[in-house]
Amino acid sequence: MKPKIIYTKKFHCDDDHPIVYYVVDENNKGMCEYCGAKFIYKDFYDKAQEEKELLDMSMKESKKQKDERTPSEKLQDDLEPIITAPMMDME
Numbered sequence: 001m002k003p004k005i006i007y008t009k010k011f012h013c014d015d016d017h018p019i020v021y022y023v024v025d026e027n028n029k030g031m032c033e034y035c036g037a038k039f040i041y042k043d044f045y046d047k048a049q050e051e052k053e054l055l056d057m058s059m060k061e062s063k064k065q066k067d068e069r070t071p072s073e074k075l076q077d078d079l080e081p082i083i084t085a086p087m088m089d090m091e
Contacts, residue, residue: 003038013037
């Protein structure tokens with residue numbers, strides 16, 4: 001079974017057994033004594049950094065795809081550009 005990633009040092013497990021609470025050890029790992037589920041603590045900052053890197057990669061890929069548009073896609077954009085409509089005032 002693949003370890004569950006957690007972002008707090010205190011955690012709980014309730015997989016088909018009574019809920020039990022634990023704290024990760026000095027190696028940032030924990031294991032449920034009922035079901036044997038394994039947990040690995042990752043710092044929330046690390047998670048945020050990973051997500052930022054994925055977002056940056058996604059943005060680069062999106063820009064790359066836009067730059068590699070076919071002539072017919074470019075013509076379509078010129079003929080019918082996507083225009084965002086202003087929000088209507090609700091009175």
